[in-house]
Amino acid sequence: MLGNFSFRVILESLPAFGSGLATTLWLSLIAFAGALAVGIIACALKLQPAKLLRAPAVVFIDAIRATPLLAQLYFLYFGLPRLGIVLPELFVGILALSLNSGAYVAEIIRAGILSIPRGQVEAGISSGMTFAQRMRLVILPQAFKVTIPPLLGQAIVLVKDSALLSLIAVAELTRAGQSLASDRFMPAEAFITTAACYLILYYGLKALAALSARWVGLRPARQDMPA
Amino acid sequence: MMIWQQLQSIVGSYPLALRGLGTTVAVSLIGLLAGSLAGFALGMLRAGGNRLVRLVIGAWVDLIRGTPFLVQIFLIFFILPEFGIELEAFTAGVIALSNLAACFICEIVAGGIGAVPKGQVEAALASGLSRWQRMRHVVLPQAMRIILPPLVGQYVLLIKDSSVVSAIGLTDLTRVGWLVVQRVPNGLLVFGLVGLGYFIVCYPLLAIARRIERRMSAAHAEVQL
Numbered sequence: 313m314l315g316n317f318s319f320r321v322i323l324e325s326l327p328a329f330g331s332g333l334a335t336t337l338w339l340s341l342i343a344f345a346g347a348l349a350v351g352i353i354a355c356a357l358k359l360q361p362a363k364l365l366r367a368p369a370v371v372f373i374d375a376i377r378a379t380p381l382l383a384q385l386y387f388l389y390f391g392l393p394r395l396g397i398v399l400p401e402l403f404v405g406i407l408a409l410s411l412n413s414g415a416y417v418a419e420i421i422r423a424g425i426l427s428i429p430r431g432q433v434e435a436g437i438s439s440g441m442t443f444a445q446r447m448r449l450v451i452l453p454q455a456f457k458v459t460i461p462p463l464l465g466q467a468i469v470l471v472k473d474s475a476l477l478s479l480i481a482v483a484e485l486t487r488a489g490q491s492l493a494s495d496r497f498m499p500a501e502a503f504i505t506t507a508a509c510y511l512i513l514y515y516g517l518k519a520l521a522a523l524s525a526r527w528v529g530l531r532p533a534r535q536d537m538p539a
Numbered sequence: 540m541m542i543w544q545q546l547q548s549i550v551g552s553y554p555l556a557l558r559g560l561g562t563t564v565a566v567s568l569i570g571l572l573a574g575s576l577a578g579f580a581l582g583m584l585r586a587g588g589n590r591l592v593r594l595v596i597g598a599w600v601d602l603i604r605g606t607p608f609l610v611q612i613f614l615i616f617f618i619l620p621e622f623g624i625e626l627e628a629f630t631a632g633v634i635a636l637s638n639l640a641a642c643f644i645c646e647i648v649a650g651g652i653g654a655v656p657k658g659q660v661e662a663a664l665a666s667g668l669s670r671w672q673r674m675r676h677v678v679l680p681q682a683m684r685i686i687l688p689p690l691v692g693q694y695v696l697l698i699k700d701s702s703v704v705s706a707i708g709l710t711d712l713t714r715v716g717w718l719v720v721q722r723v724p725n726g727l728l729v730f731g732l733v734g735l736g737y738f739i740v741c742y743p744l745l746a747i748a749r750r751i752e753r754r755m756s757a758a759h760a761e762v763q764l
Binding site for chain 1: 601602604605606607608609610611613614617618621695699700701702703705706712713716717720724725726727729730731733734737738741742745
């Protein structure tokens with residue numbers, strides 16, 4: 313039973329969990345920025361009419377979406393040294409997270425752009441706008457708003473996924489739990505505290521997502537004009 | 540030359556690979572089946588049921604959705620024994636995956652049911668259908684249209700999540716890759732093949748999800764004419 317559940321041990325190891333939480337937070341932030349960059353590039357390529365440009369993006373996105381993050385992580389972790397690229401575990405982890413989430417971000421942005429009613433594009437064309445002007449002034453401002461809530465959803469997924477980096481010995485939150493569990497044989501204390509730390513991040517991001525959804529809903533992008 | 544030797548060495552470990560594939564398929568299949576059953580039941584309760592039941596289910600779903608699957612597996616594998624429940628890695632993995640599946644599917648099902656217009660339920664009530672009849676003959680068939688595309692997408696995510704059970708020593712496809720790469724130091728090749736194994740299972744499902752979505756939205760557009 314958990315009769316000997318020790319809050320004292322949790323209190324003693326709070327500094328370790330604090331630094332683990334901080335690491336998880338900032339590495340997730342960097343990885344999310346990377347995912348945005350990867351996603352924007354992949355999405356831009358996928359929307360090109362030229363097949364030669366579109367194909368690599370399609371292959372990349374499908375390959376990422378149809379394989380587990382853990383396999384991708386090991387692919388880079390064990391594979392990069394093979395190419396003569398030796399990086400610290402932390403970098404490999406952030407790279408894997410960025411590429412993985414990037415594929416999902418690309419799909420989110422694409423869905424946002426495609427959700428803009430065709431009439432908007434036609435109105436842009438008939439106003440004599442160039443393609444670049446239509447994108448910049450008509451489509452992207454509306455698409456941007458629509459994508460914020462699902463992007464925050466992806467950020468939540470990314471934070472949780474970052475737990476896998478503990479398996480390549482990155483000293484983040486889950487690793488802090490693993491250390492406590494193995495050093496002092498207290499898995500209950502260790503992993504319940506770990507879970508609680510993730511829940512703090514989860515509820516924070518979830519509140520942000522709800523706020524942004526309301527913001528989007530309060531000032532909705534104009535839907536189809538009445539005829 | 541070296542790659543040729545490595546390939547031979549990898550081909551030589553095909554019994555291990557088959558075992559890994561079998562474990563991945565078994566864990567995923569049991570997890571998805573149990574998770575779907577529990578998920579649909581919970582989803583219906585969450586959409587209808589009394590307030591307390593809804594609250595409890597909602598809180599549990601939030602706990603599971605808010606924590607990494609890896610941490611959930613550790614919790615189940617290391618803490619249940621403290622309650623006198625000794626678990627094998629396989630059982631722990633299956634329980635963890637079923638629970639995860641149930642929670643995500645619960646949300647999808649509840650969302651689908653919530654999207655069915657209220658008038659439909661009122662019409663069924665007026666026709667004197669019982670609660671179960673309303674659910675079975677009126678609400679669920681219409682909700683399925685909304686549930687199906689995200690459900691298939693969720694299946695893909697869950698099959699991929701099953702790779703995390705390798706962390707407690709279960710010899711699934713990912714673990715096999717990890718074991719082989721210790722002997723054949725070519726991560727690109729080994730995990731390229733592991734990825735291919737998952738791709739063969741997941742890609743068709745992704746394609747199906749895409750097709751269902753297109754067909755459903757086309758059918759919907761027809762109705763709305």
